[in-house]
Amino acid sequence: MTKRKWNGWLLVRLAFSAVVLVITGWIAYLVWDPSGSGQEGTASAASLFDTAGQSPYKAGLPSEQGFKVFAETNSLQLLVDETTAHFQVVQKATGNVWRSYPNPANWKDEKISGAWKNNLASPIVVEYVNAKNYKSSSVTNGLVENQGYLEDFKQKDNGFTVTFAFPKIQFKIPVEVTLREDYVETRLIDSGIVEGELSLLNVKLYPLFGSEPSTGQEGYILLPDGSGSLIQFQSDRTMPQLTYNESVYGPDLSYYNEYTDRQRIAMPVYGMKSGEQAFLAIIAEGESYANVYAAPAGSVGISNWVTSEWQYRKRFFQSVSKSSGEGFYTYSGDRFVSDSRATRYYLLGPEKSNYAGMAEVYRNYLIGEKGVTPIKSVKPEIPLYVDLVGADIEKGLFFDSYLKATTTDEAESVVRQIHERGIGHMQIHYAGWQQDGYSTHGGYLPVDKRLGGNQGMKDFIAYAHSLDIPVYLTADYTLNTNGDDGFWWRRDGLRNLAGTVLEEQLNPDQDASTYVSPKFYRKVIASDLDAYKALGADGIDYEGGIAQEVITDFNSRYSASRADVVQIQRDILQQSHETLGSVVASNANFYALDKLDHVHRLTGDYSYDVFVTEPIPFAQIVLHGLKTYTLEWSNVRDEWDDEFLRMIEFGAYPAYVLTGEQAENLRRSYSVWYYSMNVKDWLDRIEEEYAQANEALAPVQDRFITDHRTLAEGVKETVYGGDYRIIVNYNETAYVQDGLTVPANNFIVVKGGA
Template identity: 75%
Template sequence: MSKRRWNGWLIARLVLSTAVLLVMGWITLLIWNPWGDDVEQKVDAAALFNTAEHVPYKAGLPNEQGFQLFAESDRLKLLVDPATAHFQVVMKDTGKVWRSYPDPTHWKDEKATGTWKNQLTSPIIIEYVNANNYKASSVSNGLIENQGYLEDFKQTEKGFTVTFAFPKIQFKIPIEVELDNDYVETRIKDAGIVEGSLSLLNVKLYPLFGAEPSVGQDGYIVLPDGSGSLIQFQQDRTMQQLTYNESVYGPDASYYYEYTDRQRIAMPVYGLKSGDQAFIAILTQGESFANVFAAPSGSIGSSNWVTAEWQYRKRFYQSVSKSTGEGFYTYSGDRFNTDTRATRYYLLGTEQSDYTGMAAAYRNYLINERGVKPIQSPRKDIPFFLDLVGADIEKGLFFDSYLKATSTDDAKSIVSRLYDSGIKNQQVLFAGWQQDGYSTHGGYFPVDKRIGGNEGMKSFITFAHSLDIPVYLTANYTLNTNGDDGFWWRRDGLRNMAGTVLEYKPKNHDQDASDYVSPGFYKKVVESDLKNFKALGADGIDFEDGITQQVNTDYNSRYRASRGDVVDIQQQIVQETKEQLGSVAASNANFYALDQLDHIHRLASDYSYDVFVTESIPFAQIVLHGLKTYTLEWSNLRDEWDDEFLRSIEFGAYPTYVLSGDHADDLRRSYSLWYYSLNVNDWIDRIQEEYAKANAALAPVQDRFITAHRTLAPGVKETVYDGGYRIIVNYNETDYAKDGLVVPANNYVVREGGTQP
């Protein structure tokens, strides 16, 4: 596929010695500032530390007799040890205790030694590096190794404030802890951070909060990995030094990322259950700059623990030769600053102490504090989500060829066939309608004449509306392949820390790379295009694979945007789209857009298969059901037809297919759609059968929350909705029978109300 790119002069190949690399590294680190005048100055911090006036932090656990009552709510009490700044949260009706440090009952059996044992008792763990030396390795420490101390410890109305001082390495980090009715919240105040000559990389604040060993404990860690996953507590775990550490809202393409093929974190949450008590942590501020870090027992200490790792700098590759690829890894100079980085720990009572209880707490937070509104008055039948593909292109010897798959007249025919078969509640997402089809991005309007043009699309949408069927037009504004919309890759492309314009390299190697677009630029394009969507009568935009999914820092001097800025830009785009068109959908979206989205398409339904992870859970689906509609992967892309259909029933997801007219065979030569089976004639009977089954099971609970989810036996799952409505799914090759309940092999049953077996 051709690109309109500026073909400047060729730069002679640089031949660099080690000495030149060192000089370039020095220049990059000490002089180059991609953020313009907003230079963060290092301070001469030595004068700010006075160890003579402060008692060095001591190794070991705090004395539990020294805790004092600092704050109290209707449900909870906050007890604090002023000597260590550790705290306890006590549930008043049960006496259950959550500690910010390891459980003293098992501390004598702790197998970690030396530095790591000290770090496990520290209220804060930091990682830092000498960024002036690009060969330097990072170092991780707590307060004890650095003769750290507490500074300005003060009780407040709801808790306390304190600054953690590290005199040997010259860091100061101010924090707050406050109690509310059903949660305790910890905060790092970025504006008060002090750095000396070294550079702060990340901070783990109260990393052992709620941690418990596996001994005698029935528990697990909940990770927001894909749809959600569990790390079950396990004694004598054979795996050592295996931890989970992934970025909230996915990796940042502007920095180094070790590709692991892990699922993206869409939800800024994590949790831990131990026995009959549990907590869920929600990152409520600054979450764009956080990782979720989990350490199963045996990896780092004997406890199972999970925490937020707040990022302040990341590695990036500083290229010094585009032609040879030569360069070196180093760290960003300035910190990632945000006002506050907050973790809110909701403490769950005995009846809610599992992952469904955690999901319910997160759902309530979204409703009460993020303005997410539950589904109101659903239609009698469940929605069927129909993806249509207009066209794509194939690479030719001299020119690309256009491959028409579905004209707007074909779209009318497909919708009519499904409607006449009994599927009345359709929602259409039309992709590949733009100039040159599905693989082409930039200059979306007008609709390509070869599938019907603007008038054809208007006519189709009017026809769909006559059947009470909404139509979304699918678009990806984060890529540009043709230079349209006034896009020039050198001026308007997304740049990484090294100043390189980033490219998306498709799986199909015949296709040229696409340029990533600066968020500041694509915001202007979407805002300009909204009037065109409205003129066609579109009910909304289906943002595919970009907006609400990708959060990449932009170092383009025209549009520079931090990771937090990009989240804000995308939230504004989604909000403006909702206001102008009335509705918005997005594929596998991050939850920061949830208040404006009406539908999440192709939501993750699996996890990343780390060896220490026990199983996948529908955590995201439990949160969403009754709030937003969602689907899983397109049904006609399933690898295991029966199991994945059963999973959609278990997860409460609605059916979706991607289809085209009878030109689908031509798409085998296309850039992006060659691996899809799209011909409507091949799928119409299967669609009717699947929809009828899904509708019978899920129609009664469209606006109900999921209240429980559990494993009844290996391969047998139960999902419970408000009112006691139960769906039991059997993935086994044999029938499941217990206490009068029989579920046939590879099938499911529905039970309305009644007691659970």
């Protein structure tokens, strides 16, 4: 087991550990407010509801004749029904209509009944609970079931505002709908929310926007699941009751999360195509507190629909005994409050009504509003990304053993051998260089002397620079295993809502790693950056939590909401970039894109839900021409041929994880379990794969992907700028069509639009 170095803390502290844990947990639960807002209006909520003279919300859909033009742009019209607060958006060039409610032409065929039929027609659906009774169950309802009504409906420039009142459950929720040049935006106004005795869990605002049934048209729901996936419109599906509901930017480990093994949502987007029209929804504000909820036809009504589910409270486990594991599930006290919560619906006509058109919208949004700059200059050849592993540790009889794999001298040899194969454009990520190697976190600097120390690293980086090759040092500051950097787990560990310090244990033979409070690791990184610069490093390769995990911190010393953690990580990336000149992150959430120069090991997979009909490279279509990216390391692939072809199809660059000649030692290590990393075993394959990838992708390094489609089963086409196509054939037989032949398990490049 790893011997933690707690550096002199008196044993008497341990005697009070249980008391400290319980007190901290209950203080966090009782007084911590992630927004600083408390509960506006709770005590006097009942007095704010005067139903006299109010018209209760009626069941059913609004009359199509009751809509009036409220706003207009060069391309769109906004029509509103003042009696229901529902709206329509009309695309002037095509006459296409997107409704905020189900298509009336199919409403008579709706099979779902009772409360949920009323919910489908409601402009707002809420889920709530009696949080004072931990045994109570949550309830989901719309306006009709709660005898709700519209309050303070007002037309404004380019839209309207309205407050949805729920007198039976004493909620008031103000919203705003605004028309812009090419999108309509729906917004929740958190500062005006009123709650009574019950607790608001989540809100779906205009959940059926753009919804359509499967019959009579082709279409699909676009999910931001991993790299992207589609749910094709179908009338008969396997397990039709299943829905999709996942948190944007991944689960928050400080709350209860049902284990689904799904890919993380890195992009706050979703969309739908129906016939010759489509929309892309971008959760533009408050996305840290949003879920993407999708209901394919047959799961909740006959329509296919997808929406933002805005979170206000989450469930968590309140432990009462750490030794026995006893406790109970309840909900967080104060609701999450965001400065704003807004979803934009960008409307696409026939020529752009596909997922490539949706990706173009999101790419333009990232460039125009999030400061992501396109690639401006490229070298003649594509880059090869080489990850080097310095060392790791393994379990010993009394003490852990150090397993050396790549010294700084050997790292120089690895780079030289690859360079001698004619590959001059490389980028090096050096991992496991810290004290005690890859599995050890905390006290990263100086470089372990057994690998060459600081001087050895300086010499290696200088050698790489002589070949115009940048070197990034890989680190994960979100975990601590040894107590270095002045870290004490009780004081500086990240705590969940129950007050428990969070841990991660990837290997049962090793002590668990402790999650570090984000505000603490921000200080540590800031103090380390000059040391990285002194080594000559071109940047840091952030592996692990930064840009990937967003976890609320209930440590009273460092309390940070989910939105705070996003900003802390963005600040870290910005400071790293300013100090070192560049920064890389693995499989990053897209809130980090404007701070990154490369996204490493971007997922190229999806979650394999039974209702998903097709995985797509949506993230890669968005990114190509904006940022370089790789998929999984080439030499750890499960299916060599298919995953190589996927790399070509997705426009990704090759990446390998390598060591010097001592790779065999790492088979017994805690974290580096890959058996084949010796550079000598891979030189021929690297040279061959790089040549193939370079031939296909070098001419389009700075180009956007403008289209992607399936030509036949197992045959995919990726288009760059309209005049450069790569066709990939995953089949065991050749694909022959329109004078083109793509050999089995291979690809071809078609230039000039031929």
